[in-house]
Structures are given as structure tokens and as C-alpha cells.
Amino acid sequence: MTRFAVCVVLVALAACGGNNRNQTPLSKEPVSVRGWIEDVEGAVHSRTPEMETARRTELFQATSVWIENAPYASGGVAENGSFIFLDVPPGNTTIGFNAPGAEQAQLVMRSIPGNADVFVPGLILKKNGAAVVRPRDLKVRVPAQVSKATPSGRMAIIAGLHVPIVNTPLAEFVDRHDYPRPPGFRAVATYK
Secondary structure, eight states, X not given: OHHHHHHHXXXXXXXXXXXXXXXXXXXXXXXXXXXXXXXXXXXXXXXXXXXXXXXXXHHHHTOEEEETTOTTOEEEEOTTSEEEEEEEOSEEEEEEEEETTEEEEEEEEEEEOTTOEEEEEEEXXXXXXXXXXXGGGOEEEEEESOSSOEEEEEEEEETTEEEEEEEEXXXXXXXXXXXXXXXXXXOOOOOO
């Protein structure tokens, strides 16, 4: 009887112990990723501005997101297509978007430094990929003790594009936790 009780206790301990080696820990230098979705590749646009706004709002509401190796990341996609993701691990990561017409769209980021703020304006979602409408507007900022924004000499890769990493004064990071505002997007009034 004693052996049976010991075996039961050992099995119970093994089952409750868990294995945390396969879980990605929370980074001590998390990255924020902000921007907005412009549209889905090949989307059929509506004839009137009001209907187009309604189509895009519906598209953005139906979009879900996942972040590779980031069980503690938070954020999401707003009705106007803007997105923010906090606590993204630095280095190499992929942000996946599942949107109607662009299932498994992926924003691949490489060589992202710790504590960086990545800004991706005008993202076009594609099946199994993504593109950027305004590559010149891509930004990778890193907080530094400098008086003005200064290129660091290092590069990150976002959606296959090389983006300079810029050392930026900490005072310029006030927008790091805010959803950006896409240009020209107007909300549609809804009544309940």
C-alpha cells in the first residue's frame, strides 16, 4: 500500500511540475511595434468613400493577430486599421495577421534591438506575406542619451527592407504606447 501511495504522489508531482524550458520568457528589453494596415492586396474597393470606409472598418474588425514566441505580448488592431503591440521580443520575430483575403499574412522583422520602437505605416497584407506602402516612413527608434535623433550605423530588416536604427532622445518616446492615426481615415457613424 505504501509503494502505491508513493507512486501516486510521484505521478501527481510529475504532472503538476510542468516544463518551463520550452516557454519564451518575458524580455527585459521589450520592443513596441506600431503602425497601420493600409489594405489587403487585391481588395475590391467600394465606389463611394462612405462604403469604402465601411468595407475597411469591417476588414480591420475581422483581423486577428499572433506574435511568434511572444506569449506575453499585448495589443491589437483598431477599427481604423492602426495597430500596436507591446512586449514583443527583440531580435528576430514575426507578427502574423489573419484578415479576410490575406490569411496568414506575416510581417517579418529581423535584427530588432532591445527597447526599440518600430513604426510600420501603410502595411499591405498579402497571403503569407506583407508589404509596406511607404518604405521611407519605416522607423526603428532606440532610446538613447542624445540631444537629437542620430543614426546608430546599424540596420534592421522589416518586411525585407533595410531600415536604419536611430538613437533617439527619450523625450521623443511619448507616443510609444499610443495607437497611431492613419491619414485620411474617417470613422463611420453607427447607431445601436
